[in-house]
Amino acid sequence: MITMKPKMGRNWVIFLLLVTSGVVMASAAEVLVTQFSYNEFNEERDTGSFKLLGQASIDGGALQLTPDTSNDDYIFINKSGRIFWPKPFKLWDSNGDEEDGNLASFVSFFVINIYRQPSWNAGEGFAFVIAPNLTIPEASHGQWLGLTNATTDGDRTNQIVAVEFDTEKQDFDPDDNHIGLNINSVRSYTTVSLTPSGIEISPEEGTNYSVWVQYDGQAKVMEVYMGKEGDPKPSSPLLRDTIDLKHYVKQESYFGFAASTGYPAIQLNCVLKWKLDMEILPGDKGFMWWLLSIPAVILILVVVGGIVYLNYKKRREGGNREEGNVLGDLRRLTGMPREFRYKDLKKATKNFDESTKLGQGGFGVVYKGVLQEDGDDSTTEVAVKQFSRDDIKGKGDFMAELTIIHRLRHKHLVRLVGWCYEKGKLLLVYDFMPNGSLDKHLFGDHYDNTLNWERRYNIVTGVGSALLYLHNEFDQKVVHRDLKGSNIMLDSTFNARLGDFGLARALDNDRSSYAELELGGFPGTMGYVAPECFHTQKATVESDVYAFGAVVLEVVCGRSPGSEISYNQRLYSLVDWVWMLHREGRIVEAVDERLGNNYVDDEARRLLLLGLACSHPSASERPATLAIVQILSGSVSAPHVPPFKPAFTWASMASLTTPTTTSIILPSIASLSP
Ligand SMILES: *[C@@H]1O[C@H](CO)[C@@H](O)[C@H](O)[C@H]1NC(C)=O
Numbered sequence: 001m002i003t004m005k006p007k008m009g010r011n012w013v014i015f016l017l018l019v020t021s022g023v024v025m026a027s028a029a030e031v032l033v034t035q036f037s038y039n040e041f042n043e044e045r046d047t048g049s050f051k052l053l054g055q056a057s058i059d060g061g062a063l064q065l066t067p068d069t070s071n072d073d074y075i076f077i078n079k080s081g082r083i084f085w086p087k088p089f090k091l092w093d094s095n096g097d098e099e100d101g102n103l104a105s106f107v108s109f110f111v112i113n114i115y116r117q118p119s120w121n122a123g124e125g126f127a128f129v130i131a132p133n134l135t136i137p138e139a140s141h142g143q144w145l146g147l148t149n150a151t152t153d154g155d156r157t158n159q160i161v162a163v164e165f166d167t168e169k170q171d172f173d174p175d176d177n178h179i180g181l182n183i184n185s186v187r188s189y190t191t192v193s194l195t196p197s198g199i200e201i202s203p204e205e206g207t208n209y210s211v212w213v214q215y216d217g218q219a220k221v222m223e224v225y226m227g228k229e230g231d232p233k234p235s236s237p238l239l240r241d242t243i244d245l246k247h248y249v250k251q252e253s254y255f256g257f258a259a260s261t262g263y264p265a266i267q268l269n270c271v272l273k274w275k276l277d278m279e280i281l282p283g284d285k286g287f288m289w290w291l292l293s294i295p296a297v298i299l300i301l302v303v304v305g306g307i308v309y310l311n312y313k314k315r316r317e318g319g320n321r322e323e324g325n326v327l328g329d330l331r332r333l334t335g336m337p338r339e340f341r342y343k344d345l346k347k348a349t350k351n352f353d354e355s356t357k358l359g360q361g362g363f364g365v366v367y368k369g370v371l372q373e374d375g376d377d378s379t380t381e382v383a384v385k386q387f388s389r390d391d392i393k394g395k396g397d398f399m400a401e402l403t404i405i406h407r408l409r410h411k412h413l414v415r416l417v418g419w420c421y422e423k424g425k426l427l428l429v430y431d432f433m434p435n436g437s438l439d440k441h442l443f444g445d446h447y448d449n450t451l452n453w454e455r456r457y458n459i460v461t462g463v464g465s466a467l468l469y470l471h472n473e474f475d476q477k478v479v480h481r482d483l484k485g486s487n488i489m490l491d492s493t494f495n496a497r498l499g500d501f502g503l504a505r506a507l508d509n510d511r512s513s514y515a516e517l518e519l520g521g522f523p524g525t526m527g528y529v530a531p532e533c534f535h536t537q538k539a540t541v542e543s544d545v546y547a548f549g550a551v552v553l554e555v556v557c558g559r560s561p562g563s564e565i566s567y568n569q570r571l572y573s574l575v576d577w578v579w580m581l582h583r584e585g586r587i588v589e590a591v592d593e594r595l596g597n598n599y600v601d602d603e604a605r606r607l608l609l610l611g612l613a614c615s616h617p618s619a620s621e622r623p624a625t626l627a628i629v630q631i632l633s634g635s636v637s638a639p640h641v642p643p644f645k646p647a648f649t650w651a652s653m654a655s656l657t658t659p660t661t662t663s664i665i666l667p668s669i670a671s672l673s674p
């Protein structure tokens with residue numbers, strides 16, 4: 001809370017601190033109030049107390065999200081249902097600024113029995129759900145778990161957060177026995193397989209499991225605990241993730257369950273007990289009655305006095321003011337992940353030893369760290385980015401990076417694990433990516449064919465979906481500004497993860513570009529920078545698309561965008577070369593020759609055309625990010641690309657000069673490279 005300096009160590013200051021923290025703790029100590037508690041359900045008594053939707057019912061002493069009795073298996077097929085507590089809960093108070101409002105903590109305890117007969121394949125899954133209203137989407141059976149459907153899945157307006165208990169593997173799932181934290185989609189943000197913990201959600205002999213879904217509104221952490229009914233609550237959660245509910249669900253939301261069956265995968269989806277404990281936010285307790293008690297008033301005066309005094313002391317000490325400000329800024333960020341101690345990061349990186357250096361990114365050096373976790377012997381590998389210390393802009397860059405990435409969550413973005421700001425040093429801690437960056441595999445000294453065609457296509461698709469998230473799906477438009485091979489990291493299964501948000505900036509949704517710029521001009525990297533940027537010096541969604549085009553060509557051709565290719569006694573840039581092959585009807589000849597014939601002709605053609613379309617000199621002619629994702633998935637055909645690369649025309653400049661059309665033809669990108 002407050003970093004204590006030795007100089008402040010006078011007794012009464014310590015006393016004040018104790019009093020202050022006592023009061024802060026007293027007011028912060030969340031009091032969970034039981035909202036309801038059911039040890040069993042009864043059809044007659046309880047049907048009116050809950051909202052039953054889809055094929056849900058109350059039957060046999062349980063909430064049945066999908067049908068539970070029949071002699072005919074057909075009844076169980078392709079069903080979905082939801083059951084809600086019919087009154088909404090207020091999840092945060094809106095006193096003042098929404099970002100600062102307190103989030104309510106809660107514990108939802110329930111006992112489930114996901115029964116299946118030995119002859120059935122279990123499926124599809126069950127979920128605890130927080131939803132904006134008492135409805136269920138049509139056709140939410142099968143893989144949609146009663147949460148979404150083929151149209152609505154992934155849509156931000158769903159305003160749904162759920163914990164899924166998934167018993168059927170889809171191609172995006174790790175297995176057929178996992179839990180996941182879902183936000184607006186059945187594609188989970190975080191998944192945890194239960195098999196290693198010895199839990200089978202839907203075992204052959206019906207088993208009752210106790211589940212605790214608990215949310216800490218102060219830390220903004222969601223945890224899921226699970227064990228056989230009757231066993232004590234496990235000491236550690238199966239799933240734990242930071243999530244700021246304010247960003248995803250409605251302030252007044254409904255709590256309940258959803259589930260579905262498919263074909264042929266079927267199961268019962270029973271809830272046998274349910275108890276909800278919830279924090280009542282201060283604003284809801286009526287007027288702050290404790291203000292009226294005289295001792296409390298005195299206490300407050302003492303506390304305020306203490307805070308004023310400490311601030312005064314701090315100001316006099318001067319030197320640490322900025323550090324204090326930064327820390328304050330950081331800790332105020334909602335949903336901020338873990339704060340690390342400098343000495344732990346120092347130890348993890350062997351004192352930032354050269355041997356642990358992974359690379360030099362924008363504004364700092366990245367080291368590999370091995371963190372010793374408290375309490376047990378396990379270790380975690382991380383990437384630690386240390387911002388250049390004497391860089392005056394360091395703090396601003398750090399804050400810029402942090403304010404954006406701490407809220408971004410997508411499976412194709414490198415995850416921020418935590419941060420540290422101590423002794424004037426700024427550090428960010430990310431998930432470690434065992435397979436390094438894309439460029440190392442494409443252009444490394446020893447090409448070993450790890451990047452086969454399937455992986456390459458998958459990488460491009462991953463980058464496309466990350467870009468769509470940044471541009472269209474996140475609640476603020478974010479331009480990455482520095483998309484390139486060395487910023488695309490590869491996880492253990494060679495999935496792409498976009499990293500290095502050092503240059504990312506959030507755009508207000510109503511502006512299409514970001515005007516503030518460093519004096520050094522446009523900060524991107526040659527070959528990936530759209531031609532208009534040399535004039536406007538503004539990064540836009542379209543300039544990200546341009547850089548994406550360069551990445552696509554790089555991945556397919558196995559050559560860097562800045563490379564010069566000799567053809568018919570002339571030197572061409574990568575784009576110009578591919579464009580020429582396209583004109584001559586031989587575009588697939590651009591495919592990396594190291595792949596031999598091991599690529600899919602159709603897919604290669606599609607990627608190359610997409611790469612060229614994104615490289616269109618005129619920003620407005622480039623495909624939209626959504627179209628890119630559709631083209632990659634094959635649901636939209638490859639874009640039409642003119643046989644000759646159009647000249648770069650800068651519309652706004654043309655209109656400023658003579659009435660005759662003026663086009664400015666830039667030197668080829670290759671000749672601009674260093
Ligand atoms: C179940 O639903 C799936 C997807 O909606 C559909 O393809 C299938 O034909 C359905 N099966 C039956 C037996 O209704």
Ligand SMILES: *[C@@H]1O[C@H](CO)[C@@H](O)[C@H](O)[C@H]1NC(C)=O
Pocket residue numbers: 136137138139149150151152
């Ligand atoms: C998904 O649900 C919405 C809302 O109920 C509905 O309008 C839409 O048609 C559904 N989509 C499909 C594919 O059934």
Ligand SMILES: *[C@@H]1O[C@H](CO)[C@@H](O)[C@H](O)[C@H]1NC(C)=O
Pocket residue numbers: 131132133134135157158159160
């Ligand atoms: C209920 O919420 C869903 C999103 O989860 C939304 O699509 C739907 O329109 C809402 N229905 C009503 C009646 O407000």
Ligand SMILES: *[C@@H]1O[C@H](CO)[C@@H](O)[C@H](O)[C@H]1NC(C)=O
Pocket residue numbers: 061113206207208272
């Ligand atoms: C599960 O709970 C129900 C209801 O409390 C009980 O009737 C049943 O025997 C339990 N099943 C097991 C396997 O413990």
